[in-house]
Amino acid sequence: MQSQLSFSKQNQTGTLYLVPTPIGNLGDMTFRSVDVLKQVDLIAAEDTRNTQKLLNHFEIETPQISFHEHNTQERIPQLISKLEAGVNLAQVSDAGMPSISDPGHELVVACIEANIPVVPLPGANAGLTALIASGLDPQPFYFYGFLDRKPKLQVTELEALKNRSESQIFYEAPHRLAKTLQHLVDVFGGDRQASLCRELTKKHEQFIRGSLTELLEWAKQSDQVRGEFVMIVSGNPEGDEENEEPDYSGLSIEEHVDHLIETGLRPNDAIKQVAHLRQLKKQEVYQIYHHLDQN
Structure with missing residues (x-):
């Protein structure tokens, strides 16, 4: 068991701040997030070039260090050493909440093991933003994120999910959208209601609502399959305990x-x-x- 007092004066180390960044509209950056990024000693960023644009916009001069899925094992010991020496660190992903389909979880676990305070800031999240406008039941919901890219594994994953009664949240890239929708139709059935959400918070934000069959036809014919997608799929009203995941x-x-x-x-x-x-x-x-x- 471990108890953390995030803002205790008795903390002997630096603090890891998990700072969400806008998923599109820079106006969604909170005042607190800007203040924290200005006040910390170092920012661990998924893509320093992308984050630098955000820092420039808000006149933040804090230095960065790269922290992404390909250098996690190398970086974590370095970052832990800095935190133990009293350095305050902010971790950001390219968009949205750190750790949610983005790097961050392993660093959080390492900090907890080292008794370093981990302070999360609230902010933008694509999945919840799409869910509340989807028109589907917002609770309970089941967040899955990205399905596997390999067709066989993706179908296996969907077979395990098809009888869940909650609304389900998936992420998908535009070039894989039609194939994933086809698998959803094949496994979940074409009548299942769903919502496609693209370009969230941006100028061309769009919601396409209907059955999975209708959404598949849209994806095959539309010239608007651009930008990252959030897919909200309604739960199975006939799901029972015998058929649950x-x-x-x-x-x-x-x-x-x-x-x-x-x-x-x-x-x-x-x-x-x-x-x-x-x-x-x-x-x-x-x-x-x-x-x-x-x-």
Whole structure:
């Protein structure tokens, strides 16, 4: 058990601030977020070039250091050392909330393990922004984020989700939208109601609401399949306990991987899906499954 007093004067280290950034409209940057970015000693940014544009707009002169999915393991020890030395650090992704389909989670875990305060700031989030305007039930909802890019794995993921009764939130890139909608129609059924949301908070913000079949036809024919998409899909009103997503909480990682292999997935694909479902790094699951030394 651990208890954190975020703003205690007795804290002996620096603080990690998780700072959301606008998902499109710069006017959505909060006063507090601007103040924190000005006051911290260093900003860990997913893309320093992208973040620099934001800093320039708000006249923020705080230095940056890159922190993205490809240098996580290298950067975390460096950032922890700085925080332990008293450096206050802000972590930002390119848009929206850190850790939500963006880098950040591993750094948060490392800070918690090192007893370094982690302070989250509220702000923009594409999934919730789309949900409240979708016209579908806003609660309960199930946030999934990006589905797997490989067709077979994507269908496997959707099969596990098709009987959930909550509204479901997915992210998708424009060049994969039609294929993903086709898989949704195939697995969920074409009558399921859904909403496509693109260019959120921007000048060309657009919501396309209808059945999955109608949305698929739109995606195939429209010349507006541009920008990142949020897909809100209604829950299954006939979902029952027998058909709900399997509960893997009682399985070890090795047992979870073995279970998916038994359903027909190749070992590497099963490892990848377990990593996604448990929000772990694929390499970490691979090492645990194969009993490799992680040090």
